[in-house]
Amino acid sequence: MKFVRDSGIDRVTDDDGYRDARESDKETMTNHLKETSPRGQKYASGSHTVSVPGFPPQHRAQGFDHSAMASNLADMAALLPSNPWKAFAVVVGMVVVWHLTTAVYNIFLHPLRRFPGPVLQRASSIPWALQHSRGIQAFRTRELHDEYGPVVRIGPDHLSFVDPRAWRDIYGNSTPAGPDGRLSDMPKAEWFARTVRAVPANILNAEGDEHQRYRRGLARGFSDASMREQEALLLRYIDKLVARFHEACRGGGAGGDVNSDGKDESKGKGGGEGEAVVNIEAWYNWASFDIAGDLIFGQSFGCLANAAYHPWIAFIFKMARYNAPMVGLKYVGLGLVVEGLFKLGGMVALSTLRDSISRMLESRLALGYERRDLFEGLVSKQKEWNLSFEQLAGNAAVLVLAGSETTSTTLSGATYLLLKHPDVLKKVTQEVRSSFKDGSEVNINSVGKLSYMSAVISETLRMYPAVLSGSVRVVPPQGGRIASHQVSPGTMVEVQQWAANHVLENWHDPFVFRPERFLDENKGRDKVDALQAFSVGPRNCIGRNLAHVELRLILARILLDFDLEFAEPPQEDWIGKQKAYGIWGRIPLEVRLKPAAA
Structure with missing residues (x-):
C-alpha cells in the first residue's frame, strides 16, 4: 500500500x-x-x-x-411543525410577507409611485377586482378623480385619465409601431378584451392585421350610405314598436314586465282608459334586437311579436353579468382559475350559444352575399380571407350585442331623464310635433334637422353612457405620453366614460341634465370633447352611424305618438339603483303611455 x-x-x-x-x-x-x-x-x-x-x-x-x-x-x-394548523399558519405567514413586500414596493418603489391614488389600490390589484366584480368600479373611479384629479392610479400598474386629450393619446394613432415610424393605437389589455382564450377572436378583441381585416370587411355595411339603404327596414320595425304601444293603450296588454326567463308577464296590465303602463326599457331592447337580427342574420329574433327575449339574447345578458368576476380574477393574476372555471361550466354554455347562433348564421349564408346588410362584407370575403364558420359566428354575436345595446340603453336613459325633467320633455316634444304631422314624415333626413332632440341624445350619452368603462390599453415598450404625463412601458391606461362624463374638471354641474350645453350658443363652459361615447381612433365603435339613426328615429316616433309620464310609484333614482358590469345591469322602467291628441 x-x-x-x-x-x-x-x-x-x-x-x-x-x-x-x-x-x-x-x-x-x-x-x-x-x-x-x-x-x-x-x-x-x-x-x-x-x-x-x-x-x-x-x-x-x-x-x-x-x-x-x-x-x-x-x-x-422533522423541522416543520407536526401540527397541520401550525404548518398552515407558516404558509399563511409566508403569503402575508410576500404580499406586504409587494405592497411596499408598489407604494414606494414602483415606476408609477408618483401618480396619486388611494393607498390600497396603489398597493394591490385586489380592490379594483372586487369593485369590478360587484358592479361599482366605474362609480368608485369617478369618486377618486374628484378626490385626486385628472389622473388616478387605480391599480399598481393601472392609470385612469379624464383629461379630454387622453382620448387621442391612448386610443388614437399616436404610438410608433416600428422602425418605419408607422403610427398605431396602443394594444388592448388581454385580460380585459379576451377573458377566455377559448372564445374565438372578433372585431372587438382581435389585434393588428386581423382586426383591420374585420374592420375593412364590415365598414361598408355600417356606413352612412348603408344606413340610408336600410331605412325602410328600420322604419318597419319602428312602426311595429309604435303599433304594439297603441295596442296596449287600447287594452291589448303589452306591458313588458319581464321575468327571469325574458318573458312578458304583464298581459292585461294597463293604466286608465285609453292608456297603458309598460316597461319601456324591455320594449326598447326588443325593438333594437329585432332590428339587429334582421340587419345581420336576415331575420328577426321575434322579440316584438312575442313580447319576450329570444333565449339566445337572454343568455348573452346573463353571460355579461357572470363575466365580471371572471375579469376580476384575471386582473389579479388568476387566469388559470378562469380557464378552469370556463372548462367546468362555460364550455357547455358556449356550446349552447354556438348551436343557437349557428342555425341563424346558416340561414344568413344561404341568402348569399348579394343581400345588402351589415354582415354582407364578411360573408362576401369568407372564401378569399379563409374565414371559418366560428369566426363568422363570433363576429355576428358581437355585432348583435353591440348593434343593439347602445340604442336600447340610450333610449331608456333618455326616457327616464326626460320624465325627471318635465321642462326638457316639453321642449323636445314641441320640437318634434311642430316638425311632423304624422309618423310617415319621420325619416333619416327629417330627424337630422331636430337640433334640440340631438342635444337631448348627446346629453343622455353623457349622463348615462352605454359603456361605463373605456377599453383598457397597454403602454408599448417605448413608453408613452398621455395628457402631458410620461407613462412607463407596460402600464394599463384608459379613459372611463362614467368618470370623464361626471367630473367638475370637464363639466359645469356634471350631474345636471342640461341638453343646452351641446347647442352652439351655449358651448364654452364645458369641455364637450370629453364626451366620446363611441371612442376615437381606428378602433372606435363601428356602429355609431346605426346607433345615431336608430336613436333619432325611435325617440322622434315615441314623442310624436305618445304622452309619457312615470307610472306610480315614480322611479326617482332609476340610474342610481343599477350596477355596471361593463354594460349596465338595467332594471325595469315603468312608464304610462297615452296616445297624443290629434
Whole structure:
C-alpha cells in the first residue's frame, strides 16, 4: 500500500484499485451521525458501487446512497411543525410577507409611485377586482378623480385619465409601431378584451392585421350610405314598436314586465282608459334586437311579436353579468382559475350559444352575399380571407350585442331623464310635433334637422353612457405620453366614460341634465370633447352611424305618438339603483303611455 498524488487528491492504492483518502472522514461523520441522530444507523448502510465510464470493470467508484437521502429528507421534514394548523399558519405567514413586500414596493418603489391614488389600490390589484366584480368600479373611479384629479392610479400598474386629450393619446394613432415610424393605437389589455382564450377572436378583441381585416370587411355595411339603404327596414320595425304601444293603450296588454326567463308577464296590465303602463326599457331592447337580427342574420329574433327575449339574447345578458368576476380574477393574476372555471361550466354554455347562433348564421349564408346588410362584407370575403364558420359566428354575436345595446340603453336613459325633467320633455316634444304631422314624415333626413332632440341624445350619452368603462390599453415598450404625463412601458391606461362624463374638471354641474350645453350658443363652459361615447381612433365603435339613426328615429316616433309620464310609484333614482358590469345591469322602467291628441 502506498500514497499517490492524482489531480491534487491524496489516494491510497492497493491491489483492488483506488480508494479515496477521504474515506476516513466519511467514517468519522458516520459515527457522529450514529451518536447524534435517532436514525443514525441508516446513514452507514445501503452503499453500492457503480461503473465509472473510462475505467476497466474492476475499477469501481462509491455510488449515491439513496437510503441516506431519504433519511436526510425525513430529518428536514422533522423541522416543520407536526401540527397541520401550525404548518398552515407558516404558509399563511409566508403569503402575508410576500404580499406586504409587494405592497411596499408598489407604494414606494414602483415606476408609477408618483401618480396619486388611494393607498390600497396603489398597493394591490385586489380592490379594483372586487369593485369590478360587484358592479361599482366605474362609480368608485369617478369618486377618486374628484378626490385626486385628472389622473388616478387605480391599480399598481393601472392609470385612469379624464383629461379630454387622453382620448387621442391612448386610443388614437399616436404610438410608433416600428422602425418605419408607422403610427398605431396602443394594444388592448388581454385580460380585459379576451377573458377566455377559448372564445374565438372578433372585431372587438382581435389585434393588428386581423382586426383591420374585420374592420375593412364590415365598414361598408355600417356606413352612412348603408344606413340610408336600410331605412325602410328600420322604419318597419319602428312602426311595429309604435303599433304594439297603441295596442296596449287600447287594452291589448303589452306591458313588458319581464321575468327571469325574458318573458312578458304583464298581459292585461294597463293604466286608465285609453292608456297603458309598460316597461319601456324591455320594449326598447326588443325593438333594437329585432332590428339587429334582421340587419345581420336576415331575420328577426321575434322579440316584438312575442313580447319576450329570444333565449339566445337572454343568455348573452346573463353571460355579461357572470363575466365580471371572471375579469376580476384575471386582473389579479388568476387566469388559470378562469380557464378552469370556463372548462367546468362555460364550455357547455358556449356550446349552447354556438348551436343557437349557428342555425341563424346558416340561414344568413344561404341568402348569399348579394343581400345588402351589415354582415354582407364578411360573408362576401369568407372564401378569399379563409374565414371559418366560428369566426363568422363570433363576429355576428358581437355585432348583435353591440348593434343593439347602445340604442336600447340610450333610449331608456333618455326616457327616464326626460320624465325627471318635465321642462326638457316639453321642449323636445314641441320640437318634434311642430316638425311632423304624422309618423310617415319621420325619416333619416327629417330627424337630422331636430337640433334640440340631438342635444337631448348627446346629453343622455353623457349622463348615462352605454359603456361605463373605456377599453383598457397597454403602454408599448417605448413608453408613452398621455395628457402631458410620461407613462412607463407596460402600464394599463384608459379613459372611463362614467368618470370623464361626471367630473367638475370637464363639466359645469356634471350631474345636471342640461341638453343646452351641446347647442352652439351655449358651448364654452364645458369641455364637450370629453364626451366620446363611441371612442376615437381606428378602433372606435363601428356602429355609431346605426346607433345615431336608430336613436333619432325611435325617440322622434315615441314623442310624436305618445304622452309619457312615470307610472306610480315614480322611479326617482332609476340610474342610481343599477350596477355596471361593463354594460349596465338595467332594471325595469315603468312608464304610462297615452296616445297624443290629434
